Amino acid sequence: MSTPFLYALVGTGLFALGLFALIIHAHLLRKILALNVMGSGVFMVLVALAKRTGDAPLDAVPHAMVITGIVVAVSATALALTLMLKLNAKSGHAELPDDRRE
Amino acid sequence: MYDAPGRTRRQTINPSDYLSAALLIAGAVFFLAGTLGLLRFPDVYTRLHALTKADNVGLGLMVAGLAVQAESWSVVGKLLLIWWLVLIAGASVAHLIASGALQRGIRMWKP
Amino acid sequence: MTLLTWVFDSLLGLSLLWLAWRALACPDLFKAIVLFVAFGLLMALAWVRLAAPDVALAEAAIGAGLTGALLMAALAKLHPTEAHDDFTVPPEKNVTKVWSWQWLPAVAILLVTTGLGYVVLSLPPYAAGLSTEVAANLAISGASNPVTAVLLNFRGYDTLLEIVVLLLALLGVWSLNSASLDRKAAPGIVLDTLARLLTPIFILVAAYLLWVGAHAPGGAFQAGAVLGAAGVLLLLAGWRPRAGLMALPLRLVLVTGPATFVIVAVLTLLMKGQMLEYPPTQAGVLILILETAATVSIGVTLAALFLGGDPRKNNRNKNQT
Numbered sequence: 001m002s003t004p005f006l007y008a009l010v011g012t013g014l015f016a017l018g019l020f021a022l023i024i025h026a027h028l029l030r031k032i033l034a035l036n037v038m039g040s041g042v043f044m045v046l047v048a049l050a051k052r053t054g055d056a057p058l059d060a061v062p063h064a065m066v067i068t069g070i071v072v073a074v075s076a077t078a079l080a081l082t083l084m085l086k087l088n089a090k091s092g093h094a095e096l097p098d099d100r101r102e
Numbered sequence: 103m104y105d106a107p108g109r110t111r112r113q114t115i116n117p118s119d120y121l122s123a124a125l126l127i128a129g130a131v132f133f134l135a136g137t138l139g140l141l142r143f144p145d146v147y148t149r150l151h152a153l154t155k156a157d158n159v160g161l162g163l164m165v166a167g168l169a170v171q172a173e174s175w176s177v178v179g180k181l182l183l184i185w186w187l188v189l190i191a192g193a194s195v196a197h198l199i200a201s202g203a204l205q206r207g208i209r210m211w212k213p
Numbered sequence: 214m215t216l217l218t219w220v221f222d223s224l225l226g227l228s229l230l231w232l233a234w235r236a237l238a239c240p241d242l243f244k245a246i247v248l249f250v251a252f253g254l255l256m257a258l259a260w261v262r263l264a265a266p267d268v269a270l271a272e273a274a275i276g277a278g279l280t281g282a283l284l285m286a287a288l289a290k291l292h293p294t295e296a297h298d299d300f301t302v303p304p305e306k307n308v309t310k311v312w313s314w315q316w317l318p319a320v321a322i323l324l325v326t327t328g329l330g331y332v333v334l335s336l337p338p339y340a341a342g343l344s345t346e347v348a349a350n351l352a353i354s355g356a357s358n359p360v361t362a363v364l365l366n367f368r369g370y371d372t373l374l375e376i377v378v379l380l381l382a383l384l385g386v387w388s389l390n391s392a393s394l395d396r397k398a399a400p401g402i403v404l405d406t407l408a409r410l411l412t413p414i415f416i417l418v419a420a421y422l423l424w425v426g427a428h429a430p431g432g433a434f435q436a437g438a439v440l441g442a443a444g445v446l447l448l449l450a451g452w453r454p455r456a457g458l459m460a461l462p463l464r465l466v467l468v469t470g471p472a473t474f475v476i477v478a479v480l481t482l483l484m485k486g487q488m489l490e491y492p493p494t495q496a497g498v499l500i501l502i503l504e505t506a507a508t509v510s511i512g513v514t515l516a517a518l519f520l521g522g523d524p525r526k527n528n529r530n531k532n533q534t
Contacts, residue, residue, distance in 0.1 A: 003222055007263055008333045010226035014233050016326035021237035023318045029242055029288065033249055036280065037233045040256055045333065047263050052340045058264055059342035060359035064368060067271045067360070067434050068375045071511070074275050074283070075382035078518040081287040082386045085521075088291055187414070194407040201401065 007048035014041030026099035028084040032077060039073045118170050125167030132160030145211035146203045154196040158189055222262060229255050246284045253277025266430035267360040270422070274438035279515055282445050286519065355496025357428040364432065365500045369489035372433075373474040376507055379514050380471055392522030394459065400451045408450035415443035423508050427497065433504040437511025444516025459524040467517070470510025473503060 018038030022031055043066045050062035088094045139152020165185045169178045232255060236248035253276045260269035347359050347367065354362035364372050419436040426432030454463075477499060478488045485492070491499045517524075 002338065003218070003262070005334060005338075006219075006222050006226060007259060009330055010229055010259075012326055012329045012333060013230050015329070016322050017230065017233050017237060019325075020318060020322050023322075024315050025237070027242070029284070029291065030237065030245065033245060033284070034237055036249070036276075037237060037252070040233075040252075040276070043268075044256070044259065047260065047265050047268060049333075049336065049340070050265075050342060051263050052336075052338060053342065053344050054339050056341060057344050057348050057359070059344040060347050060363045061343045061368070063265050063268055063360045064363035065371070066265070066268050067364065067432075068371055070268070070271045070275050071375055071434055072378050074280050074515070075379045075518070077280055078283050078521075079382045079385045081283055082389050082521060085287060085290055086389050094291055183414075187411075190407065190410065194403050197403045198401070 004048045004051040007051075008045050011041045011044030011048060014038070014044060016041075026095040028087070028094050028096070029081075032080050032084070035080075036073060036077060039069065043069055122167040122170040125163050125170065129160045129163030129167060132156045132163060136160060146208060147200055147210055150196045150200055154192045158192060161185055161188055225255065225259055225262065229259065242288055246281060246288060249284065250277050250281035253280065267358075267432065267435070270430060270435040271438065274435055274442065275515075278442055279438060279445065279519070282519060286521065290521075353493035353496065355491060355493070355498075355500045356426075358426060358430065358432070360430075361426050361432050361500070361504075364434075365503055366489070366491060366496060369474075369478075369503075372507070373471070373478060373489070376470050376474060376510065379511060380467060383467065383514050383517055386518060386521060387523035390522035392520045392524045394453045394456055394524050400449070404450045408446050408452065411446060412443050415439055415446075419443075419508065419512065423504055426504065427500070433507040434511060436504075436508040438515065440508060440512025441515025441519075444512065445519045448516065448520060454524075456524075463513070463517070463524070466513045467510055470507040473506035477503060 015038050018034045018036075018041060021034035022038065025031060025034065046062040047066055050059040053059055084094055087096075091097075133156070136153050136156030139156065140149050143149045143152055162185055165181045169181050172178045172181065229252065232248055232252040236245045236252055239245050239248065253272060256276060257269045257273040260266070260272055347363060350367070351357065351359060351362055354366045356362045356365065419439040422431040422439060423433060423436040424431075426436070481490050482488045
């Protein structure tokens with residue numbers, strides 16, 4: 001298997017791991033970590049598939065999109081963490097009401 | 103690791119290549135020792151000791167090995183700056199973790 | 214592909230999957246964040262293997278560094294009193310799982326992932342993508358680093374919107390929380406010295422990355438991330454800006470990047486009839502101006518996100534009471 005496809009498969013694996021953790025964990029910090037791992041998986045698929053140009057110069061468009069994506073991911077993470085802290089301050093729980101086990 | 107497009111690989115091996123290979127391998131040995139210490143030592147203080155001391159020397163050897171291959175003096179300067187940054191950050195962070203551990207009352211390991 | 218690189222790539226891929234799994238499954242949240250930072254650093258290594266050094270720089274500075282700092286700060290605020298001897302919080306608080314029958318989502322995700330893997334493997338092994346178009350227009354883009362050319366010229370539109378997203382996230386954080394501007398207790402002479410020593414170097418490195426981005430890996434986002442890291446370090450060392458700087462000056466710096474982008478977009482729309490289509494002779498200068506403004510705004514926005522709240526609100530309340 002060539003390098004681009006190896007890393008693209010790792011990317012899909014990361015996406016799956018993140019999605020699974022996002023569903024089964026109740027703690028919001030863990031859900032935020034899971035979303036970040038899912039995002040990393042998507043980025044990895046994009047950049048890995050951009051390497052399929054053979055001897056021609058690399059495709060720079062996915063690289064630029066992933067840099068954009070990394071910055072957007074950190075903004076979303078910061079906002080999500082603030083929302084989590086606010087919820088924790090109001091309710092005393094870092095889980096959503098539906099997921100809470102008394 | 104990273105194949106820059108348009109750059110052709112040099113085929114002949116110079117004496118400087120042997121020197122940098124020796125330095126890089128020696129650096130890797132120090133990293134291995136530091137990692138072993140991090141995994142096997144009994145408490146946070148001894149682990150910090152293993153990690154910072156061995157890795158600083160290991161990175162210094164790696165920087166020396168890469169500096170032998172450098173194309174210009176400005177590259178050597180950048181490599182030395184990276185080593186200096188890691189040295190100062192590593193020393194400071196080791197101090198902060200150790201003093202934090204002392205404040206929390208983690209006792210030192212006694213054989 | 215030689216055997217050695219194949220072994221290295223496989224090991225790196227397996228380590229990434231293992232670290233991600235441990236970061237998401239281990240019961241201790243502190244350990245999970247540390248593992249996530251390690252995961253980010255290995256991701257940076259993977260970007261280098263995929264010949265994407267620009268992405269590697271951004272990942273190491275933002276994905277691993279700043280995200281890790283944000284997560285750590287949030288965890289510290291979440292459990293302020295539960296710091297235990299071994300830096301952990303009681304694990305039973307963190308392992309509450311929603312599903313007691315986890316096999317159902319596991320099977321569903323396994324099916325979806327098998328489908329995704331099949332689709333990925335069925336793609337053609339060679340695809341030029343947009344590389345020929347980028348290479349053909351690189352000469353008139355004003356930058357010889359193709360990633361910078363795409364970010365600031367060909368897809369300048371995306372970058373404009375992205376900087377606005379960053380600003381919107383900060384506005385969201387500010388409307389939810391307020392931050393104290395009281396100087397924190399002396400954090401110790403080591404951290405203080407480190408912050409004083411490193412801040413000028415961070416600024417120098419940011420300027421270097423900004424300048425070198427035109428023809429080599431680097432650019433506004435990496436430079437902005439380094440500036441943001443300098444801000445985070447100063448905040449950790451207990452430094453707080455004067456309250457007077459928090460009103461208009463901070464807001465002006467925050468909107469410098471988006472405002473410069475919008476002005477250039479409007480000017481190019483009026484002159485060339487196309488948003489962010491630069492005249493080839495001035496493209497280099499325009500890109501440098503845009504990147505400089507964006508770097509400053511990105512750096513300050515990231516540091517303000519780490520502060521985690523509106524620094525003015527707290528002040529206003531104090532004046533009222």
